[in-house]
Amino acid sequence: MLERVETGNAAAGGAASSTGAAAPVVGPIARRPLHEEAVDRLRSAIVQGELAPGIRLNERVLSERLGISRTPLREAVKLLATEGLVELLPNRGAIVAPVDAERLAQTLAVMGALEALIGELACAQASESDIAAIRALHYEMMAAHARRDLAAYFAHNQAIHLALVEAGGNAVLAHTYRQLNANVRRVRYMANLSPARWDAAVREHEEILAALTARDGVRLKALLSDHLAHKTAAVLAALQDGAAREAA
Structure with a gap:
């Protein structure tokens, strides 16, 4: 997952315009800032558990694995700290933020209320093209579930909710x-690690x-609220089981 970040320039297209004139080949090339690429890679690694809660983020190791210098890496880590995925500790650097069960429950309670409002507004305001796009994402998500590709499933799932x-x-x-979703992406992913819960979510x-x-x-209001409640219950139960095993 943390393969080298590609920074090469893509060639500009040369399609003809509707007037028959060729589109300019030489023009501005869109280049995404390295720290944004690093944020996406690190966020995925944290959400999917490759970088576990409590682990120290070693700048040298991560900069080598990502193929970038430490400056954009530090910018990425600071952004992830604002999302609650990373903690910045004085004189100790950065660690992957532990999952706080109490704060998680409070955040998910607020999100449950938001999900209910989202359902009402979507049904009232969505255009037919909006619904068609969501349906297409749904089919992609179902295909990922059928082949048991959790990473792809989760990406489409998040796209649907957004x-x-x-x-x-x-x-x-x-x-x-x-x-709020930035703070709970990790646990939403964790909920689907249970095959039974994953199938139920589908x-x-x-x-x-x-x-x-x-x-x-x-x-839809009730379904979205219940959907998040079921996910919350699964995650909190998993966290309690983990705490019990550590205490044993």
Whole structure:
């Protein structure tokens, strides 16, 4: 996952315009900042457990694995700290943030209320093209589940939830949701590590899509709230089991 970050320039396209004139070949090349690439790689590594809670983030090792200097790496780590995925410790550097069960439960309770509002707004405000795009993401997610590709499944799953937020057309809600979701992405991924919970989540998403297609806001509100509640219960139970094993 933490393979070398590619920084090479892509060739510009040369398609003809509608007037018949060739599009310019030489023009500005979009280049993504290295620290943004590093944020994505490190975030995925933390969410998927490659970088475990409590582990120290060794700058030398990570800069070598990512193929970047320490400056963009440090910028990436600071951004991940704002998301709650990393803790910056005085005189000790950075560690992957431990999962705080109490704070997690509080955050997920707030997100449950947001999910309910998201469901109502999406059914009322989503365009047909919005729903079609969500349906396409759903089918991609189902295909990933069928081949048991958890990483791909999770990526499509997160895209669906974010698309539902955007379809509601409330910028403040979308901003708040994104901030909170950044803090719980890791545990949402953890919930699907249980095959039974993963399969149940897929069935719930089938119902979610059906309610959205029917524009049944009352039902979608309840389904999204229940979906997150089930995920919360699975994660908290897993954390309690882990704590019990450590204490034994």
